[in-house]
Every structure is written in C-alpha cells, then in structure tokens.
Amino acid sequence: MKKILLKSALLPAQDGARVVDILIAGNRFARIGIVSPEESAGAEVVDCSRFAVFPAFYNGHTHAAMSLLRGYADDMPLQKWLQEYIWPFEAKLTGGDIELACRLAFLEMIKSGTVFFADMYWHRERTIKIVEEMGIRAAVGVTFAESLMTAEQIEGNFKFLAAHTGESDRVSLAVAPHSVYTVGEKMLKRCADFARVENFFVHTHLSETVKELEDCEKQYGCSPVRLLERTGMLDSKLAAAHCVHFSDDDMKAFVDSGATAVLNPCSNLKLASGIPPIDRLLNAKAKVALGTDGDSSNNNLDMHEEMKLAALLAKVQGGAEMLPAYDALKMATVNAARAYGLADVGEIREGYLADCLLVDLKNERMVPSHNLVSNWVYAADSSCIDSVICNGKFVMRGRHVDGEEEIVRDAEACAKRLASAT
Amino acid sequence: MKKILLKSALLPAQDGARVVDILIAGNRFARIGIVSPEESAGAEVVDCSRFAVFPAFYNGHTHAAMSLLRGYADDMPLQKWLQEYIWPFEAKLTGGDIELACRLAFLEMIKSGTVFFADMYWHRERTIKIVEEMGIRAAVGVTFAESLMTAEQIEGNFKFLAAHTGESDRVSLAVAPHSVYTVGEKMLKRCADFARVENFFVHTHLSETVKELEDCEKQYGCSPVRLLERTGMLDSKLAAAHCVHFSDDDMKAFVDSGATAVLNPCSNLKLASGIPPIDRLLNAKAKVALGTDGDSSNNNLDMHEEMKLAALLAKVQGGAEMLPAYDALKMATVNAARAYGLADVGEIREGYLADCLLVDLKNERMVPSHNLVSNWVYAADSSCIDSVICNGKFVMRGRHVDGEEEIVRDAEACAKRLASAT
Numbered sequence: 001m002k003k004i005l006l007k008s009a010l011l012p013a014q015d016g017a018r019v020v021d022i023l024i025a026g027n028r029f030a031r032i033g034i035v036s037p038e039e040s041a042g043a044e045v046v047d048c049s050r051f052a053v054f055p056a057f058y059n060g061h062t063h064a065a066m067s068l069l070r071g072y073a074d075d076m077p078l079q080k081w082l083q084e085y086i087w088p089f090e091a092k093l094t095g096g097d098i099e100l101a102c103r104l105a106f107l108e109m110i111k112s113g114t115v116f117f118a119d120m121y122w123h124r125e126r127t128i129k130i131v132e133e134m135g136i137r138a139a140v141g142v143t144f145a146e147s148l149m150t151a152e153q154i155e156g157n158f159k160f161l162a163a164h165t166g167e168s169d170r171v172s173l174a175v176a177p178h179s180v181y182t183v184g185e186k187m188l189k190r191c192a193d194f195a196r197v198e199n200f201f202v203h204t205h206l207s208e209t210v211k212e213l214e215d216c217e218k219q220y221g222c223s224p225v226r227l228l229e230r231t232g233m234l235d236s237k238l239a240a241a242h243c244v245h246f247s248d249d250d251m252k253a254f255v256d257s258g259a260t261a262v263l264n265p266c267s268n269l270k271l272a273s274g275i276p277p278i279d280r281l282l283n284a285k286a287k288v289a290l291g292t293d294g295d296s297s298n299n300n301l302d303m304h305e306e307m308k309l310a311a312l313l314a315k316v317q318g319g320a321e322m323l324p325a326y327d328a329l330k331m332a333t334v335n336a337a338r339a340y341g342l343a344d345v346g347e348i349r350e351g352y353l354a355d356c357l358l359v360d361l362k363n364e365r366m367v368p369s370h371n372l373v374s375n376w377v378y379a380a381d382s383s384c385i386d387s388v389i390c391n392g393k394f395v396m397r398g399r400h401v402d403g404e405e406e407i408v409r410d411a412e413a414c415a416k417r418l419a420s421a422t
Numbered sequence: 423m424k425k426i427l428l429k430s431a432l433l434p435a436q437d438g439a440r441v442v443d444i445l446i447a448g449n450r451f452a453r454i455g456i457v458s459p460e461e462s463a464g465a466e467v468v469d470c471s472r473f474a475v476f477p478a479f480y481n482g483h484t485h486a487a488m489s490l491l492r493g494y495a496d497d498m499p500l501q502k503w504l505q506e507y508i509w510p511f512e513a514k515l516t517g518g519d520i521e522l523a524c525r526l527a528f529l530e531m532i533k534s535g536t537v538f539f540a541d542m543y544w545h546r547e548r549t550i551k552i553v554e555e556m557g558i559r560a561a562v563g564v565t566f567a568e569s570l571m572t573a574e575q576i577e578g579n580f581k582f583l584a585a586h587t588g589e590s591d592r593v594s595l596a597v598a599p600h601s602v603y604t605v606g607e608k609m610l611k612r613c614a615d616f617a618r619v620e621n622f623f624v625h626t627h628l629s630e631t632v633k634e635l636e637d638c639e640k641q642y643g644c645s646p647v648r649l650l651e652r653t654g655m656l657d658s659k660l661a662a663a664h665c666v667h668f669s670d671d672d673m674k675a676f677v678d679s680g681a682t683a684v685l686n687p688c689s690n691l692k693l694a695s696g697i698p699p700i701d702r703l704l705n706a707k708a709k710v711a712l713g714t715d716g717d718s719s720n721n722n723l724d725m726h727e728e729m730k731l732a733a734l735l736a737k738v739q740g741g742a743e744m745l746p747a748y749d750a751l752k753m754a755t756v757n758a759a760r761a762y763g764l765a766d767v768g769e770i771r772e773g774y775l776a777d778c779l780l781v782d783l784k785n786e787r788m789v790p791s792h793n794l795v796s797n798w799v800y801a802a803d804s805s806c807i808d809s810v811i812c813n814g815k816f817v818m819r820g821r822h823v824d825g826e827e828e829i830v831r832d833a834e835a836c837a838k839r840l841a842s843a844t
Contacts, residue, residue: 368837415790
C-alpha cells in the first residue's frame with residue numbers, strides 16, 4: 001500500500017495549532033501525531049515544516065461544464081443573460097466539449113483547493129469520466145428539467161440512476177430535479193419517491209429569486225419550500241442550493257426537515273438575486289454548506305472566496321461575532337461533504353479519507369501567525385495553497401497540476417470555436 | 423535612460439482588447455501600439471505574449487503598519503476589539519517594528535498588484551523610508567487624533583507638513599484628521615484651513631458606524647458630513663474613507679462638494695459596520711474609489727477582493743447591471759490615484775507614469791477569453807499576477823519580490839515578540 005508521510009506539519013484546531021506528522025496509507029489518514037518508524041516504513045516523506053495542513057474544500061453546488069461560458073455574458077438581468085447568451089451557447093455543446101469544459105473546471109477547482117463538487121448539468125457520463133481521470137471526487141447530479149427534456153430522456157435518467165446505485169470510489173450520483181419552476185409537482189414527487197426507495201441524495205435549486213417565489217405562489221399556492229415538503233422531497237437527504245428567500249415559515253419547515261442549505265453568495269450577489277439570510281439560517285440552527293454555482297455566474301469556482309464572503313455577510317447581518325473563522329471553514333469543507341452523504345471525509349482525522357491542502361506558512365498573507373485559522377479564512381487566497389491531496393494522492397504539487405498547459409490551451413480553442421459559431 | 427519594451431502584450435479596453443508593444447522609458451509609458459526600432463534601441467525586451475497588461479491597483483485607504491496585527495483579534499464587537507486587543511498591542515510598537523510592519527504590508531500589496539496606498543498611521547518617517555526602499559507610491563497621512571496626542575505632537579504635525587510641501591518622486595503627504603470623533607470641530611477647521619493654504623489633500627474616516635452618527639448628532643447637532651462641511655473640509659481635495667451611513671441630505675452635500683468616497687467593503691462587513699451604499703453613491707454620481715482598510719480588520723490588503731466585492735454589492739443593491747466590470751476596475755485603480763491628486767497615473771496611456779501589472783492569460787481563471795476585463799474583475803485572484811511594474815521598474819517579477827523571505831521571517835519574529843509581551 002502506498003504511504004506518504006507529511007513530516008512536521010502545522011495542524012490547525014479551534015483552540016490553536018500543533019506540529020504533527022501525518023501518515024497517509026493508501027487513501028486514508030492512518031496516523032496523526034507521532035508516527036513510529038515501523039508504521040511509516042517505505043513511505044514517501046514530504047517535509048511539511050513550512051506548511052499548515054487544512055481540510056480541502058467541498059463545493060456543494062456547481063455546474064462544472066459551464067466553465068467554457070466564463071465571461072461570455074455579465075452585468076445584465078437574469079432573463080436576458082439566460083435567453084440571449086447562455087442557452088444559445090449551451091445548445092452547441094457536444095459531449096467532447098463537455099469533457100474539455102470539465103477538465104478546465106476541475107483544474108480550476110484543484111488549484112483553488114477543492115477536491116469535491118456536487119454537479120448539476122448534462123452529459124453526466126462525460127463529467128464522471130473526467131472526474132475519474134483527474135483524481136477528484138463528485139456527487140454528479142442526474143438532472144431533471146421537464147421543460148427542457150423529452151419523456152424518453154426523463155425515463156433514461158431513472159434507468160441510469162437505477163443501474164448505478166453501486167457507487168464508485170470517488171463518484172456518487174444524486175437525483176437532481178432542477179427546480180420547482182422546471183419540474184412539475186408530479187415529477188418532483190416521483191423524484192422524491194425514487195430517491196427514497198433507491199437511497200439517493202437529492203440536489204436541487206431552491207428559493208433563489210423573488211420571481212421563483214411569486215410564480216410558485218401563483219401556480220401552487222405555496223412557497224417552494226412548502227411545495228418540496230408536499231412532494232416528500234424536503235428531508236435530511238436534500239441539498240438545496242441558494243435558499244436566498246425564506247419566510248419564517250419556510251425556515252422552520254426547512255430546519256425541521258434536516259435538509260442542507262447550500263449557499264452561493266457570490267452568484268446570488270452578482271445576479272442580484274439577493275443576499276442569502278446566513279444569520280437567520282445559523283440562528284435557526286440550519287445545516288449550511290457552501291457552493292460556487294457555475295463559472296458563468298460567479299465567475300470562478302473558488303470556494304475560498306465563498307467562505308470569506310459568507311463570513312463577511314453573516315457578520316454584517318448579525319454582528320461581528322457571527323460565523324467565526326472556524327465555523328466558516330467547516331461550512332466550506334465538511335458540511336458539503338455531509339450534505340451528500342460522504343461520512344468519513346472533510347476533516348483531518350485518523351481513519352478518514354485523505355483529502356487535504358498544504359498551505360504555505362511563509363506566504364505573506366499567512367504572516368504573522370497569531371491565529372492560523374483566521375489567516376486562512378480572512379487573509380489567504382489560492383496563491384497560499386502549495387499542494388492538494390485527494391484520496392491519498394497529490395493532485396497538485398508545488399502549484400503544478402499535471403497537464404494544465406494542455407487543458408488551458410484546449411479549453412481556450414474550444415470556447416473560441418463555440419463563440420464564433422454563435 | 424533605462425527602457426523596457428513589453429512585447430506583444432494584450433491591452434484591455436472597454437470594448438475589447440488589442441495586442442500592442444509598450445515602450446517604457448525611464449518612469450513613463452513612452453509609446454503604446456507600434457514601437458519603432460529606433461525608439462526601443464537599448465531596451466530590455468520582455469516577451470509578453472502570454473500576458474495582459476492591466477493598470478495596477480491604487481489603495482485609497484489603509485493603515486499599512488497594522489500588518490503585524492493580522493489575525494490578532496477577530497470575530498468580536500468593535501469596542502472590545504479596539505480596547506482589549508488592538509490598542510494595547512499598538513502601544514508597544516516601536517519605530518523599528520513599524521519598519522518591519524511596513525515591509526510586510528508592502529510585500530503583500532505588491533504581490534496582489536497594488537503600487538500605491540493612502541496611509542493613516544503613526545511613525546510617518548518610518549513608513550516613508552520603507553516606501554522609498556521598496557519602490558512603490560504612497561500618500562502618507564500625517565495623522566491628527568486629539569484624543570490620543572499631546573499639544574506638542576499636534577504642532578509637530580503641522581511643522582512636519584509645512585516642511586514637506588515639496589513632494590518626492592513617489593511619496594506625497596496628506597493631512598489626515600482621523601475622524602469627527604477623535605478630532606474636535608476647531609481642530610478640524612484648522613486642518614481644513616491648513617490644507618487649503620498649503621495645498622494638501624485631506625484623508626479622514628467618515629460615517630463608518632451608526633455610533634459615529636449618533637454621537638456626532640448628540641455633540642454637534644448634525645451629521646459627520648455636515649460637520650465636515652461646517653469646518654470647510656468637505657471639498658474636492660477630501661478623500662473620505664468608509665461612507666457607510668449617508669442620509670439623502672449627506673449624499674447631496676457630499677456629491678456637490680466633489681469629495682471622493684473611499685469604500686472599504688471587506689472591512690465594513692467584517693466589523694459589522696454596514697454595507698456601503700454603492701448603488702446610491704453611483705446613482706448620485708459621487709466620486710468613488712476603493713481601499714482595503716488595515717490588515718487587522720480585513721484581514722488582507724488585496725484590492726482585487728475589494729474590487730470584486732464592490733461590484734457584487736452594487737449589483738445586489740441596484741441590479742445586475744450596476745457597476746459593470748470596467749467601472750469596477752476604474753474604481754480600484756485610477757479613481758484612488760485621482761482622489762489624492764496623482765494626475766498622470768492609473769491608466770496605461772502614453773505619457774503616464776509607468777505602473778502596470780502583467781496578468782497571466784494562461785492561468786485557468788483567465789480562460790476562456792470571451793471577455794478579458796470580466797475575467798480579471800470577476801474570476802481572477804492574485805495568483806494570476808505574474809509581474810508588477812511601478813514607476814518604470816519591476817517590483818515583482820515572475821511572482822518574486824526581492825527580499826521577501828527575509829521580510830516574512832523578520833515580521834513573524836517581531837509579531838511573536840510583541841504578542842508574547844502583551
């Protein structure tokens with residue numbers, strides 16, 4: 001079994017930090033603290049005396065293959081953005097394009113410290129293929145959007161899910177009804193029933209815009225949260241992206257259900273959807289995780305930005321003591337892993353799957369070292385991340401990812417071709 | 423005269439981008455577009471075919487030497503933060519400590535693309551010395567805070583300013599009355615009169631917190647903006663940091679005066695002071711620039727973060743079309759330069775002082791290249807900056823700054839010593 005010994009690394013905790021050796025054996029953290037010579041025999045030794053070891057980021061909501069649309073349309077209202085730019089561009093994407101788009105997205109994730117993402121998009125086989133290839137983790141959503149799909153495609157989704165209940169090492173599937181405005185009540189109920197019986201997690205958009213709330217009220221006479229409850233979808237296996245507009249009644253129903261709110265503050269602000277009610281969610285003891293949304297609306301996949309922005313918004317909403325650094329870090333890491341059922345990952349603990357970041361303590365943003373976690377959450381950016389380990393393997397080392405030059409070149413050429421064909 | 427030829431660089435504009443050669447002669451941009459062999463004779467040629475050339479950042483409000491307090495106290499209310507942590511720590515800072523603190527701050531600025539900052543702090547001679555040493559620009563505020571200074575110190579300030587009206591190449595001074603709550607009306611008036619007669623720009627804090635407004639109303643029967651107006655300080659040579667709480671009346675008086683609002687959104691959110699009214703300022707056609715505030719409240723000096731956050735907040739306040747990328751870029755660059763009277767700097771233009779960034783177009787965040795400015799503002803972070811030029815000289819090259827290892831080491835040791843002596 002391959003072993004890696006992270007030697008003399010600084011390990012953060014809520015109440016300080018300590019220098020430890022970390023032994024990774026296979027894909028798990030085997031020992032943290034003092035590692036005996038016997039245990040580490042044959043290990044590759046990595047000098048970590050200038051690094052802190054932080055949990056890697058887990059991105060609870062994105063559309064990875066939209067990386068090719070980064071910057072294609074900005075600074076305009078949602079409907080114009082979707083109808084005149086995003087959808088016409090997307091209509092031209094082939095399976096091959098999706099592979100290139102995923103490579104670019106995963107490169108971006110890795111370089112900013114993310115090792116897991118929950119996806120909602122098309123061409124799931126292509127996405128899964130590139131996840132396997134690039135060594136990260138994903139909960140790949142099998143997307144339902146009745147308004148955009150044929151009946152055959154819908155049935156194909158259920159068949160695909162039923163055939164793939166056995167999860168692979170790093171990839172799981174999720175049932176992903178897009179939203180209450182693209183999937184009807186009957187189909188929402190069918191998705192919910194299917195997920196319950198077949199033991200899938202569910203990933204959807206929820207209460208993102210005021211328009212969604214108004215339309216739902218008109219069509220169903222209730223809020224999106226209450227509609228999901230009516231269909232049986234509102235439970236502890238639901239990861240609901242956005243959750244910008246919750247009434248007090250919504251909040252209570254949501255929290256009681258045990259569902260996770262996956263907030264995407266950058267996207268919500270940039271598209272002028274609203275500021276997610278982070279203070280109210282926290283005060284109500286909701287489960288809260290973070291996501292980036294897609295590159296076309298954010299315009300990056302950097303979970304560190306979401307983490308800092310979530311902390312800042314929580315404070316301006318609820319006071320400077322809201323969402324302290326350590327809790328913001330958990331929101332950007334382990335909380336999203338849990339939302340999709342990854343139980344033994346997201347923290348640096350013996351026996352857990354070995355995902356982590358080596359963060360450079362000599363980077364000027366990490367100095368001085370009064371408070372390691374505070375520096376990481378409030379002061380750092382992606383330039384502080386030296387290396388990324390996922391499932392016991394380096395996916396970035398010394399800020400280099402294998403094949404990154406080719407990925408960038410091919411993605412650029414593909415996007416140019418698609419844009420010029422519009 | 424030393425010449426640098428930036429060969430085949432992509433130069434962004436509001437309506438696209440073009441490939442140009444840029445000749446720097448001495449400390450100015452001498453030619454942009456096609457450079458003749460005669461003009462560029464003897465120049466150092468830098469291949470910029472993988473770079474875009476962007477204006478460098480100009481930081482309109484900071485307290486540079488507070489870098490040693492990064493992470494020293496977070497996630498607590500303002501008064502506790504100041505009285506129990508910040509002030510006791512600051513009381514121990516010697517001139518030598520300030521030099522180390524400035525080196526760390528300027529390193530951080532350079533690595534995130536900032537070449538100018540407007541400072542408000544103590545030990546101005548030390549700050550000026552390190553600015554000269556590290557090759558960047560500053561408007562160093564000579565700080566007035568009656569509640570913290572002796573009469574001799576106040577008079578010393580005026581003498582220091584009077585003796586330094588001749589500005590050096592990269593350093594200017596500003597009259598910096600701290601705020602309406604630390605400087606009385608009479609002294610505010612004296613500062614305003616002095617600045618007018620001696621031709622200085624004025625740098626102050628304004629309308630940062632609700633408490634400041636309430637106290638000002640109680641003491642003076644008016645808002646801080648109206649108090650500044652009464653003292654003659656509210657004019658086009660005033661750079662007012664924060665401006666979080668403006669009534670409609672304040673807004674009108676402020677805009678009519680031609681003063682510049684220097685917003686610090688990260689700091690305002692993190693300290694729960696409020697969200698600066700960016701949409702209202704823009705709709706009222708106020709002059710708006712950006713600053714980072716100090717490392718102890720932000721917790722970094724990264725103007726890119728302020729730029730993106732300002733754009734996001736403007737949109738969620740006023741709609742997705744507010745503050746498009748190109749305008750956000752100007753807010754983070756040329757606008758702060760203008761606020762402190764730097765007339766021929768802040769844009770990549772022939773005849774202007776040669777400050778700029780080389781941004782890596784092969785960085786995954788800058789791909790695909792549908793919109794260069796959008797990618798830079800919304801998707802990039804400091805890791806995309808390859809090199810920084812200030813006043814015609816490289817202050818960072820290939821992400822390396824001369825002496826950075828020593829700066830980090832010495833700042834860390836100094837901060838540790840100060841913290842343990844508390």
